[in-house]
Structure formats: C-alpha cells, structure tokens
Amino acid sequence: MKKYSALSLVRNALGHNRHWQPAWRKPAPKQEYDVVVVGGGGHGLATAYYLAKEHGIRNVAVLEKGWVGGGNTGRNTTIVRSNYLWTEASLLYEKSMQLWEGLSQELNYNVMFSQRGVYNLGHNLQDMRDIERRVSANRLNGIDAEVVGPAEISKAIPLLDTSASARYPVLGASLQRRAGVARHDAVAWGFARAADALGVDIIEQCEVTGIRRNGGRVVGVETTRGNVVANKVAVVVAGHASVLAEMAGMRLPIESHPLQAFVSEPLKPALDTVVMSGAVHGYISQSDKGELVIGAGIDAYNGYGQRGSFQTIEHTMEAIVALFPSFSRVRMLRQWGGIVDVCPDACPIISKTPVDGLYFNCGWGTGGFKATPGSGWAFAHTIARDQPHELNAPFSLQRFVSGALIDEHGAAAVAH
Amino acid sequence: MLLIKCPWCGERAETEFSYGGEAGIKRPLEPDKLTDEEWADYLFNRSNPKGAHHELWNHAGGCRRWFEAERDTVTYRIAVTREL
Ligand SMILES: Cc1cc2nc3c(=O)[nH]c(=O)nc-3n(C[C@H](O)[C@H](O)[C@H](O)COP(=O)(O)OP(=O)(O)OC[C@H]3O[C@@H](n4cnc5c(N)ncnc54)[C@H](O)[C@@H]3O)c2cc1C
C-alpha cells in the first residue's frame, strides 16, 4: 500500500492523477480461508481489518454481494455519538468513539470525522427529566455530556426556532461536544484499503447463498462465485441478517424495515452542529458540501425494498420545518432508503451462535454507523478468541433467552 | 403510499392503517411447560422473510378491525387481504 500524504497528493497532481494505485486489489475467491466475513459494509470491513491487525489472522475474505459500502453504510446520515443511557451500550459506543478519534491516522485515510457536537432537544418536562438522567448516566461512565438551556441553544443554533410561540418549545437539550459526523463512504473505503494492505481479500459481486455445516460446525459458504471452505464464518449483513440466519437454520429477534434519508440542494453554511429531536421526530445536519442532511424514523412495515412511503417523507419534513421554519423553502435534492435490522431492545447482537464457528453481528437498526470501528473491533475479538470481549458480552443472542435486554429505545429511537 | 384493501371497507390509503407485524403467532396455551428458549422464540424471534410475508394490519382510521394480508416485502405488492 502506498501511503497517502500531502507529498503524494502533490506528486500525483503533477502526474495529472494518472498514477494512483487502486485502493484495494480485486482478487478471485480462494478455495479456503481461516475466516470468511459475509457483508462488505463498514462493520464487515472493520471486522476484517481488526482480525488482521489485532489478532494476526490474515487469511480472511470479505464477501460482498454488491459493492463495498453500498448497503446502509453508504446510505446513512453519518451521526456519531456515544451518549446512550445504559452502561453496557455506553461503553460499547464509547469504545467506538475513541477509535473514531484516531481513525484517519490509523487507516491513513481521511474519514473526515468532524466533532461538531450533537444536540438532543427536549420539548417538555418529561423530555428534560430524561435528558438530565441520560447526561448524569453518561458522566458516571466517563462520557462527556452536558445539559444546556434555551439561551445557549439559540446562540449556538440561531436558525432553530426557540421562541416561546414555537409549536414545540425548546426547553433545553443534551449536548455531547465530542459527537459529530464522518464521511460514510470514506469509512468503508478506508477500512477496505487498510484491510487489503494486511492481506485481506475483498471480493465484491459475490453473494453468499448458503452456509455449509457439518454436524454442529460451520465448514464454509456457497456463493454466486463458487463454494468457499472456511474455518469460521462471520455474518455482518445488517438488513439481511434474517435471510442469512435462515441459511443456517436459525431464527433471529430481528425485523427489517425501510429507513429513508434526504439531502437538500447545497446552501451556504447555516448549521455547524447536529440537531436531533425525539419528540418532534427528525434530525438534521449540514454536510461539508452545504447540503442539509435529514432523516427521521423507519417505515412501520417490514421491507427489504430500500424505499419507503411518502407519508414518512412528509412527516420528516414537517418535523424539520417545525424546528427550522426558515428551511421551509429549501428544495430537496435526493431521497433514498436503506434496510435496517431492528432488534426488540434497540441494541445490537454481536455474538456466537448455536453453530460452532458461526458468528453474527446485526441488529444495529437505525444507529450502527457510529459503532463501525468499535463493532468491528469487538467482533474480531469474538471471532479470533471464540468468546466475546467484555464490551460485547452483554450483546449476545442469549440475552433474549435470559431476559437481560438492554432497553435503549429512549436514546436510540429517532436519534440515530 | 400503499393502497390497502380493508376486507370490510374496501381500498383505502395506507395512512388509515396501522401495522401489526407477523401474523399467525399464537400465544402458547401452557407457558409454564415451555423452555426458556421456546418462550424467547415466541416472544422475540420473527421469520422476517425477504418475499411473501403473512402479516396483520388494523384499519385504525376506519372500522378499527384487524385483518390479515399477504404482502411481498421486496415489491410491497399486497396479493390478498382477508378477514381474521
Ligand atoms: C437512512 C439511514 C440513516 C442512518 N443514519 C445513521 C446515523 O446517522 N448514525 C448511525 O450511527 N447510524 C445510522 N444508520 C444506521 C447505519 O447505517 C447502520 O447501522 C450501519 O451502517 C450498518 O453497517 P453494516 O456494515 O452492518 O451494514 P451495511 O452497510 O448494510 O453492510 C451489509 C452488507 O452486506 C451485504 N450483503 C447482504 N446480503 C449478502 C449476502 N447474501 N452475501 C454477501 N453480502 C451480502 C450488503 O450488500 C451490504 O453491503 C442509518 C441507516 C439508514 C438506512
């Protein structure tokens, strides 16, 4: 791998950018791997990277049915934060936050991580009590969090309607200053390039169609590019988790839903932070290109169609215009959908399974982008050692049998 | 937006309905006799198919009755709706 640097930029510019190396190879699948990772989203690529980097397991393939980052990774609204309520979730997301803070250097790839802060607005007394509680819980876990009042909010976000006559008055907010956004594609490409440099084979246009087992053990996968023998198989396919589980004779506590997002025409800088409101049900930030990036909730029905219904679009825009009346005349440029894997307790599954050598990482639902590095890090540990790290041990499939659910609906619902 | 045919009221806009998830999940008659795994399967696990899905809808903004639908989760096309 040729290192990227200011010097390499200059040198390649002088060469009219004709001599850049491809960021990763395009190998054909080998017959056999130590670990096959199914799913080339951010989480799968991060898993492969940390397997090679932290555990020295380099005979690894990532099999992706489409193109790298073409799933939820490349469709999400890129909010990164770690201010969840329960200790189990907070520590997992905070591990990820710490990895984000060094990720561009670690990968030698600019993931454009921008810690511009995230405000979660409170509009009524109960919202404010929940915010106080969550902020206190965050601080006890060593995570930066503060409660801010309307005066400070209106100074920081002048276009937000904080007037007393607002339809949803703003009584306060939680603020995590270390939170922010990152460039989603760059995260997928950066992990792909760094994993490839450590010997991982990244194989696109290769759909897994079967999981081969012998006795209670996984022995490989069937794909559209032939069968591949594998000692271990790690499935990280987000909205398709139930489809892959069925291939291994398993059922999951997951339902797949469409989740939509929007960007507007580019505007001059108008919003330099991230604003979310659970009660009004929408969230917004502004990309470096100037587009407003907007999202809200899932469509209620199960769906694998990567598109949702019009009333969800209308509902989202209503929320944004209620919060920011001056955005009412901004035109939307693009709209799209992803397929999110929703778990009953709004927390992920990073787990061993009843099949030896088969591991699942799923259930991130509407909010897993922020967890990309931490999820890959913890999943790699689970695969390499055949046992979870203490950070992801609470997120096993077993919790649905024991009843030890981690209810993050309050911190996760519309807040991605 | 989907056009959904309530078995009693006929075709109406999706916004009149609320979604009830997978149909045909029966509450076990003798929960005490189930293992924890079986109880968890009833409570939490769902078939979540990619393709034909047998599901429940409620005509919340109309006759307020529950009914069943066969809907494709990729095309979203509703093949049939019927009374429960
Ligand atoms: C509109 C939208 C907005 C969001 N906003 C946020 C946000 O602001 N902040 C946040 O933290 N999270 C957000 N999320 C959630 C976040 O995008 C996901 O949780 C996260 O990106 C999941 O990453 P992944 O790598 O697990 O999944 P994906 O990126 O979906 O990767 C899974 C890959 O598996 C592949 N695959 C599927 N089946 C097979 C098969 N049989 N064989 C081979 N490959 C297969 C798919 O093609 C896909 O590329 C949002 C999601 C959406 C849809």
Ligand SMILES: [Zn+2]
């Ligand atoms: Zn009706």
